[in-house]
Amino acid sequence: MEHPDERFERGLKALQHISGETDPTVVSSLADIAPDLGRYIAEFAYGDVYSGPALEPRDRQLVTLGALAALGNAAPQLRFHINGALNAGCTRAEIVEALTQIAVYAGFPAAINAIGHARAVFDERDAEA
Numbered sequence: 001m002e003h004p005d006e007r008f009e010r011g012l013k014a015l016q017h018i019s020g021e022t023d024p025t026v027v028s029s030l031a032d033i034a035p036d037l038g039r040y041i042a043e044f045a046y047g048d049v050y051s052g053p054a055l056e057p058r059d060r061q062l063v064t065l066g067a068l069a070a071l072g073n074a075a076p077q078l079r080f081h082i083n084g085a086l087n088a089g090c091t092r093a094e095i096v097e098a099l100t101q102i103a104v105y106a107g108f109p110a111a112i113n114a115i116g117h118a119r120a121v122f123d124e125r126d127a128e129a
Helices: 004-019 035-052 056-073 073-086 092-106 110-126
Strands: none
Touching: 004 035, 004 056, 004 073, 004 092, 056 073, 056 092, 056 110, 073 110, 092 110
8 A cells, every 4th residue: 555655755746847846835835724735735636636647747737727717716726737737848839729728618708818827927937038
């Protein structure tokens, strides 16, 4: 049986890859108030689900973008995962295409809002370069 620390370490490694951070903010920002929630994110979301063998990280990021854009109420997470998609090897054109696809299933407002977040992330990355 796998030790819980192995799940956490596997999840933390995946989260570090996607976030580009050695100490992922999503985990560290919860340490003082909800450390268990940060651990659940690392262990379950990234250690179990995200680290599954059937999809590559870039494909998982495109799926995640679709889900977050369709929700329409997860702007910080959408921006995080737009950056994550770029870190996982997706191109800007692929991200825009995936978010445009959302218009068909979640409506034009969701797609337009998601594209606005993509523009902001792209602009931030350009300013850092």
